[in-house]
Amino acid sequence: xxxxxxxxxxxxxxxxxxxxxxxxxxxxxxxxxxxxxxxxxxxxxxxxxxxxxxxxxxxxxxxxxxxxxxxxxxxxxxxxxxxxxxxxxxxxxxx
Numbered sequence: 001x002x003x004x005x006x007x008x009x010x011x012x013x014x015x016x017x018x019x020x021x022x023x024x025x026x027x028x029x030x031x032x033x034x035x036x037x038x039x040x041x042x043x044x045x046x047x048x049x050x051x052x053x054x055x056x057x058x059x060x061x062x063x064x065x066x067x068x069x070x071x072x073x074x075x076x077x078x079x080x081x082x083x084x085x086x087x088x089x090x091x092x093x094x095x
Contacts (some may be wrong), residue, residue, distance in 0.1 A: 001026045004080035005072050007036050009043040012067030016050075018043040021075075021084035036070040044068045 002023050009018045020039045024032050044065060075083075 002077070004075050004077055005032060006075050006079075006083065007032075007039055008071045008073070009036070009039040010069060010071070011044055011047045012064060013047065013050075016043065016047040018046075019083075021080055023080060032072070036072070040068050040070050 003026055004023045005021065007020045007022060009020065010016065018039060020035065022032055022035045048061075048064060
């Protein structure tokens, strides 16, 4: 049986979120967490550039990365298909 997740990667700053989607076979939660780690890293790298002037010393930079993380929301298959592939549907690429 497969499970589907909406993963919301965030930073310590309000509004700096990225949403990704992952489907896994039940019992393969390590894949889910590996994918979430990639989303968190990508989101953090993208948004740290917004705060380069604020983040000048190493300690503050560390605090930024420590404040990054992800929230997991289990969703059903239909929601997964609608949300994860909505851009393809709009562009006409989804078959």
